[in-house]
Amino acid sequence: MSKPNDLVQGTLDLLLLKILALEPLHGWAITLRLKSISGDVLQVSEGSLYPALHKLEQEGWITAEWKQTENNRRAKFYSLTRLGRKQLESEAANWQRLSAAISHVIQLSEV
Amino acid sequence: MRIEHWWFTARLRLRSILRRNRVEQELDEELQFHLEHKIQEGIAHGLSPKEARYRAMRAMDGLEQRKEEIRDMRRIHWLTDFLDDVHYAIRSLRRTPGLTAFVVITLAVGIGSTSMCFSTVDGLILRPYPIPRPSGVVSLVSTSHDNSFDSFSYREYLDIRGHTKSYDGVIANASEGAVGFSADPGTTPRARAGMMVCGNYFRVLGVEPQLGRAFRDDEDQAPGRDAVVVLAPDLWKNEFASDPSVVGRTIRLNGRDFTVIGVAPDTFPGMLIFANPDFYMPLAMAPVLSTNPQKHFFEDRDDRELSVKARLRPGTTPRQADSELAVLAQNFERDYPQFNRNRGAAVRTQFEMLTRNDAAALNLSPAAATKVLPSSLRQKMRPL
Numbered sequence: 135m136s137k138p139n140d141l142v143q144g145t146l147d148l149l150l151l152k153i154l155a156l157e158p159l160h161g162w163a164i165t166l167r168l169k170s171i172s173g174d175v176l177q178v179s180e181g182s183l184y185p186a187l188h189k190l191e192q193e194g195w196i197t198a199e200w201k202q203t204e205n206n207r208r209a210k211f212y213s214l215t216r217l218g219r220k221q222l223e224s225e226a227a228n229w230q231r232l233s234a235a236i237s238h239v240i241q242l243s244e245v
Numbered sequence: 246m247r248i249e250h251w252w253f254t255a256r257l258r259l260r261s262i263l264r265r266n267r268v269e270q271e272l273d274e275e276l277q278f279h280l281e282h283k284i285q286e287g288i289a290h291g292l293s294p295k296e297a298r299y300r301a302m303r304a305m306d307g308l309e310q311r312k313e314e315i316r317d318m319r320r321i322h323w324l325t326d327f328l329d330d331v332h333y334a335i336r337s338l339r340r341t342p343g344l345t346a347f348v349v350i351t352l353a354v355g356i357g358s359t360s361m362c363f364s365t366v367d368g369l370i371l372r373p374y375p376i377p378r379p380s381g382v383v384s385l386v387s388t389s390h391d392n393s394f395d396s397f398s399y400r401e402y403l404d405i406r407g408h409t410k411s412y413d414g415v416i417a418n419a420s421e422g423a424v425g426f427s428a429d430p431g432t433t434p435r436a437r438a439g440m441m442v443c444g445n446y447f448r449v450l451g452v453e454p455q456l457g458r459a460f461r462d463d464e465d466q467a468p469g470r471d472a473v474v475v476l477a478p479d480l481w482k483n484e485f486a487s488d489p490s491v492v493g494r495t496i497r498l499n500g501r502d503f504t505v506i507g508v509a510p511d512t513f514p515g516m517l518i519f520a521n522p523d524f525y526m527p528l529a530m531a532p533v534l535s536t537n538p539q540k541h542f543f544e545d546r547d548d549r550e551l552s553v554k555a556r557l558r559p560g561t562t563p564r565q566a567d568s569e570l571a572v573l574a575q576n577f578e579r580d581y582p583q584f585n586r587n588r589g590a591a592v593r594t595q596f597e598m599l600t601r602n603d604a605a606a607l608n609l610s611p612a613a614a615t616k617v618l619p620s621s622l623r624q625k626m627r628p629l
Contacts (some may be wrong), residue, residue: 161275162282180279180305181314188318194253200271210275217249 146178146186148229151214151222154196158213160203161187187212195221261319272315276308368518370599375513377451378556383563384598385415385553385570388589394601396549397590399528399542401577402443405553408573411566412555414449418442419550421522422534427497428484437480439498440515440522441534447475447509449556450516456481457492457507465527468543472530474503478511480523498526501533516554547584567592 153159153167161183168176178186190196195218201211214222261268280301287297305311316325338345373379385405387395397405397417406415419441425434444466447459454475464471474496476485485491495502503526515521526534528551531542540548557566574590593601 160278162279180283181311184276184279184311185314185318188315192254192257192318194250194257197253207278208274209278210271215253217253 145229146182147190148222148225149176149178150183150186150190151195151218151225154212154214155219155222158199158201158211160209160211162209164212190218193221194218258319262324265325268319272312276305276311280305280308370596372518374450374516374595376516379595381413381557381559382450382554382595383557383566384593384595385555386591386593387549387574388591390587393591394593394598395588397551397553398546398549399531399551400544400546401549402551402553404577405570405573409555409566409569411558411561411569413558414445415553415555416443416446416449417528417551417553418446418516419528419531419534419536420552421517421520424524424534425497425499426523430495430497430502434497434500437523438520439524439526439534441528441531442525443528446525450513452513453510454507455510456489457505459507460525460527465529468529469532470529471527472501472503472533473506473527474498475507475509475525476505477509477515477521477523477525479514479521481508498524499533546581563592563594 149168150164153164153171159167161180164187165178165180165183168178187196191198191212195215196212197215198210198212200208203209283301283304284294284297287300288294290297292300302308374382376382385397386393387397387401389395399417402415402417409415421438421440423436424439426437426439427434442460444460444462444464447454452459455478457475459475460473464473476491481487481491491505492507494505496505497503509525536542536550537548542548542550555566557563570590570592574585574588577585577590578588
């Protein structure tokens with residue numbers, strides 16, 4: 135039995151890019167946002183989140199900036215770059231293709 | 246696209262390298278920020294602060310491990326690891342100063358002696374004469390049963406010059422000698438190294454003076470007549486401050502006035518490796534300078550004080566020149582048996598002169614090492 139928050143390999147990047155495409159967020163806010171928009175289905179552990187964020191940053195897809203939060207704390211906000219937007223488009227398209235194919239396969243009626 | 250990507254990542258990596266501490270601090274702060282929110286969330290769910298903290302820490306799965314993973318993302322690990330290794334190595338070396346000193350000294354002595362050996366070989370053997378077409382210049386030596394690198398007398402030199410066809414020019418020089426030198430006739434003389442050379446010396450070697458002229462052939466014809474001198478570049482710099490008006494000036498050598506006619510070029514410090522002359526004078530000035538007092542330099546065939554060199558005619562091999570000189574040496578032996586009995590002559594290349602196997606030269610062959618060993622030890626080294 136697999137845990138519900140297990141993410142398909144490689145989809146975390148796509149989710150992070152998508153969430154950051156909506157608005158710049160810090161790491162903590164990203165976990166909250168991911169949980170709420172997926173209706174608690176998708177959870178990302180801190181152990182995967184931060185390495186993934188830093189990897190995306192190194193790839194040049196997102197960029198980080200230190201800003202004040204609403205309750206006046208300094209936090210590292212990530213936002214999407216131009217390169218990241220392109221990456222998001224291609225990964226999203228890829229995902230659509232892949233998930234459509236998989237749904238198609240599993241909906242085949244047995245003969 | 247590629248350039249934009251490169252620009253991004255290069256900037257980030259450079260920052261990770263140059264501002265390592267700052268980047269580390271920011272990572273700490275970022276994870277700390279997350280941890281605090283996580284704890285607050287736990288407390289909001291009704292956990293005790295202690296329990297909330299414990300759970301948050303567990304969820305973060307060990308902060309240090311996360312950090313290490315994130316550092317990997319920066320892809321500069323090879324560099325930071327290397328720097329850490331260097332620091333570690335330095336600390337370990339510091340813990341064992343005795344061993345470290347020993348190793349450093351061993352390496353230093355090893356590297357030093359090896360490089361000294363190579364630079365000696367380079368200086369002595371591999372470096373050609375500082376003249377144009379150095380390989381064409383060979384040394385002519387007189388050979389006897391106890392000396393296969395002997396010099397020639399003035400008379401013999403004239404005969405070699407007159408009766409050989411292998412060369413484009415035969416030159417001779419006496420060995421360097423101390424000469425009392427005063428730049429102005431009034432001042433106290435100081436000892437400087439002077440060398441007597443034949444009139445065509447510079448011309449045959451292909452050395453053009455940087456100032457004035459070299460000797461003319463007729464300036465070594467009449468004994469004591471032409472008191473002219475060519476300065477070596479170093480003496481010109483040190484004693485005359487590179488003054489170009491030195492040509493035509495009178496200097497005093499061994500109490501006799503000489504006229505400076507030229508300055509040898511900087512590229513030509515001399516034909517010897519270690520001791521180079523300060524000035525050159527014509528052979529004909531021998532009466533003023535020191536030669537063997539028991540002999541008559543210009544007359545005695547056995548007053549052997551001259552090193553003879555020659556420039557091979559193009560197309561002539563040292564072997565051909567050697568045969569020709571051997572015949573001439575037989576003629577000497579026949580015509581002057583009292584001076585030349587059992588005496589031959591040979592042509593030697595620069596390499597042969599530098600690696601000669603006698604006491605007069607630095608011997609670099611491994612065989613030389615056994616020579617300086619005490620005989621008892623040599624006995625032991627002999628195969629049984």
